[in-house]
Amino acid sequence: MKKLSSLLIMLLILFPAIADDAVSHSAEAKVVSSVSGYLLHGFLTKADNSLRDTTTIDNALGENGVDLNYTIKTNQSCNLMVGAVITPFKQETDSGDNAASILIDSVSVNGVLVTPKYDNRYDFQAFTFDTTTTAMAVDQENHYELIDFSSEIGKTQYDYVIHITANKYQVEQAPAGHYVSSVALSLTYKD
Amino acid sequence: MRMKRIGAILLIFLCIASFAFCAKLSLPTSLSATMNGDVTQKDVFIFLYDETGVKQAGESTTIEFAFPDLDEWVVSHTVTFSYSSNLLFSKIGSLSFDVSPLQHDANNVVRTTLSIKTTNPDVKIKNDAFIIDFPKGFSGEIFLGTLTITASKPASQKLAAGEYKGSVAINLTSSY
Numbered sequence: 001m002k003k004l005s006s007l008l009i010m011l012l013i014l015f016p017a018i019a020d021d022a023v024s025h026s027a028e029a030k031v032v033s034s035v036s037g038y039l040l041h042g043f044l045t046k047a048d049n050s051l052r053d054t055t056t057i058d059n060a061l062g063e064n065g066v067d068l069n070y071t072i073k074t075n076q077s078c079n080l081m082v083g084a085v086i087t088p089f090k091q092e093t094d095s096g097d098n099a100a101s102i103l104i105d106s107v108s109v110n111g112v113l114v115t116p117k118y119d120n121r122y123d124f125q126a127f128t129f130d131t132t133t134t135a136m137a138v139d140q141e142n143h144y145e146l147i148d149f150s151s152e153i154g155k156t157q158y159d160y161v162i163h164i165t166a167n168k169y170q171v172e173q174a175p176a177g178h179y180v181s182s183v184a185l186s187l188t189y190k191d
Numbered sequence: 192m193r194m195k196r197i198g199a200i201l202l203i204f205l206c207i208a209s210f211a212f213c214a215k216l217s218l219p220t221s222l223s224a225t226m227n228g229d230v231t232q233k234d235v236f237i238f239l240y241d242e243t244g245v246k247q248a249g250e251s252t253t254i255e256f257a258f259p260d261l262d263e264w265v266v267s268h269t270v271t272f273s274y275s276s277n278l279l280f281s282k283i284g285s286l287s288f289d290v291s292p293l294q295h296d297a298n299n300v301v302r303t304t305l306s307i308k309t310t311n312p313d314v315k316i317k318n319d320a321f322i323i324d325f326p327k328g329f330s331g332e333i334f335l336g337t338l339t340i341t342a343s344k345p346a347s348q349k350l351a352a353g354e355y356k357g358s359v360a361i362n363l364t365s366s367y
Binding site: 039041053056058062066070076102164176178182185187189 | 215216220221223225228278279
C-alpha cells in the first residue's frame with residue numbers, strides 16, 4: 001500500500017511537467033546514448049593487444065625467471081585487488097610419489113617486490129608441530145595480493161609485468177626432471 | 192514551473208540511482224598460467240684431491256715421488272676421490288685403476304702398488320675397484336674413497352740415477 005501511494009505521487013508530479021510542455025508547443029528531440037561498462041583482464045598478447053585467459057611459459061627455471069604480461073581493461077571507476085595463487089614448482093613423476101618441489105623465490109609487479117600474504121621466512125614461530133597450522137601456513141604462502149588497482153580517468157588499459165623467479169639454490173639441488181608451477185589470477189572488489 | 196523542476200530532479204535522481212547500480216560490473220573469470228621448467232640430468236663427475244686437499248682440475252694430474260737416498264725405502268702418496276651427479280635413474284658404477292710402475296727404463300723399474308679404501312656404505316671394493324651405487328636425483332659432492340700409490344725399493348735392488356715415470360689410469364664404467 002505504501003509503495004502504491006508513492007508511485008501515485010510520482011505520476012502526479014511528472015504528469016503536470018509533461019502536460020505543461022504539450023501546451024507550449026515546443027519541440028524537443030532528446031538523443032540518449034550509453035556506453036556499456038566493461039571490465040576485462042588477461043594475459044596480454046603484444047602482437048595484437050589481445051587478452052588471453054591462459055598462457056604457458058617454458059624454461060621457467062632459468063636464472064632470470066619469467067615475465068607474465070598482465071593487463072586490466074576497464075572503462076569503469078573501480079577499486080580492485082588482483083590476487084594470485086602461485087604454487088611451487090612440482091616435479092612430474094610417473095607415480096606422483098616423492099615428487100620434489102622448488103619454491104617460488106620472488107614475485108614482483110612492475111619491479112616492485114610482493115611478499116606472500118603469509119611469509120614465514122622470518123617468522124620462527126611458524127615452525128610448529130601443529131599440523132593444521134602448518135598446512136594453513138603453507139597454503140597461505142602461495143597467496144599474493146599482487147595489484148592494488150584503482151582506475152584512472154581517461155585511461156582504459158592498465159599493463160603490468162609480473163616477474164616470478166624460482167629458488168636458485170633449490171633449482172641447483174633439485175633432482176633432474178620436468179617441473180610445473182601454476183599461477184591463478186583473480187579480481188575482487190575492494191569496496 | 193515548480194512542478195517541472197521537481198520532475199527534473201526526480202529524473203536526475205533516477206539516473207544516478209541507475210548508474211550506481213551498474214557501476215559494479217560482474218568480475219571476469221580467473222586466469223591461469225602454467226610455468227614449465229626442466230632440471231637437466233648431470234652424469235657422474237669424478238673429483239680428485241691431492242694429499243693437501245687441493246682439488247685437481249682437468250683430466251690429469253701429477254704426483255711427485257721423492258726417492259730417499261737409502262738402500263731400502265717405501266714412499267706412498269694418497270689421493271681422494273669424490274663424485275657428484277644428478278641422475279634420472281639410479282645406476283651402478285665401477286671406478287677401477289690401471290697402474291704402470293715408475294720406471295727409468297726397462298731395467299730400472301720401481302715396484303709400484305695400489306690400495307683403495309672407503310668409508311662410504313654405498314661404495315664396495317671388489318677386484319681393486321670401487322663399486323658405487325649412484326642414486327637417482329641430485330647428489331652433491333659425495334666422498335668415494337682413497338687411493339694410495341706406494342713405491343718401494345728393497346735393499347737388494349739397484350736403481351740407476353735419473354727420472355722415473357709412471358702412471359695410473361682411472362676408468363669409470365657404469366650400468367648404462
